[in-house]
Amino acid sequence: MVPFAVAYAVTARAGGLSVWETQLMSATVFAGASQFAAAGQFVGGGLPTVAGALGLVATTFLLNARHVLYGLSLSRSLPLPWGQRLVAAQFLTDEAYGVTVVAGPRDPGGLSAAFLLGAELSLYAVWNVSTLLGALAGAALPEPQALGVGVIFPLAFLGLLVPLLVDRVTLLVAVVSGVGAWLLGRALPGGLVIGLAGVGGAALGAWITTRRARSRA
Amino acid sequence: MSGWLVIGLMWAVTYPARLLGLSLGRLNLPPFWLAFLRFVPVSVFAALVVPDVLGSPEWPRRIVAALSGGLLMWRSRNLALGILGGFAAYWAARLAGL
Structure with a gap:
């Protein structure tokens, strides 16, 4: 901290x-x-x-x-x-x-x-x-x-991200959101990109985990 | 927009989220939204890191820094070590002419 x-x-x-x-x-x-x-x-x-x-x-x-x-x-x-x-x-x-x-x-x-x-x-x-x-x-x-x-910024967030990557779904969400934000960032302004990639990535993770839980039930 | 106003707005969207949770003890959120909120840090942190590495004018150095720092953080679970190690790797790459 x-x-x-x-x-x-x-x-x-x-x-x-x-x-x-x-x-x-x-x-x-x-x-x-x-x-x-x-x-x-x-x-x-x-x-x-x-x-x-x-x-x-x-x-x-x-x-x-x-x-x-x-x-x-x-x-x-x-x-x-x-x-x-x-x-x-x-x-x-x-x-x-x-x-x-x-x-x-x-x-x-x-x-x-x-x-x-x-x-x-x-x-x-x-x-x-x-x-x-x-x-x-x-x-x-x-x-x-x-x-x-300037390089401290991505390093600090990497430090917060790494402990959260505990399974394949979190890894997938991170890759999709990260690469998605990079690609979107070529066309759209920064703040909007983080919002879109953040919501999209979290929805993907939630969809995968709840669908999996439902098919198990 | 002035710094003070931006800070005020950031506060205005942060405090209610904290108060809301503390005030809704009896509410059961649907599983999808519980999972959604848990995945938000993963997706937002990744969305902050990747464009700032790959989209930077000095991206080759930043890739070296992120890979070294990330590996250190993963093995050591130590944030300070990871940041310092990544920063050292950045400078090693910069001095090496990358």
Whole structure:
């Protein structure tokens, strides 16, 4: 998580976001992958056009739609009152969900709202401090583009993708979405391409797995 | 579009997804949509990586970096090692004149 936050901040700074904007995104959006994806869109061209910005927001929405799943899963074992839900939602991430589900029931106090919030806020603190360090380091680099920091972006996402490739269906979805996005990208703008390839690839994977489950039943 | 506005919009589409899940404990999504949401990171991450490697003006170096980094990540399960190793491979390819 620390290297990812630092890499995000350096990419955002290289793309023309100020230290404040880089930090603000970590403080509000607080979703590593979509922050990094957004930072990558800023690279080179500075601030995006309206079409580019809307594509970027659409990618953010699509990526973070998976948080619905974490919320659904958590709320079954840990129903929260309204007030706590409003707070817990701001800080809910993949890692917080993972830690809470795996380590929460083993905690002496059991799976509780306090455990969830503790996990969430610890991760929030680490993420934001690492962002600040990366943003300041990025500001100190004289010419980040000339150093080739652009290659950090695909490497960081490759690092998130590789652990998810656990079987033939996930591998197929990755190849179809990746190559599909590359081919579509020759005709269409970037933000739209990621949305189309993302929805298409996920639908393909869902179709294959649910069809398989049905034929087994 | 200003950076602050883009960040605000990103927040506006992220927070509701988190709140929605936490508020819908009794809802059962159909299996297709559960699977769909689980596949989204795979498809989006791949859609971000491949065009940024193959479509880059320096694509031969990036292919070297992605293959080395990907192999390291797969064997070591270590994100930092993979990024640093991939970056080193990128520079090795660049210095070698690729």
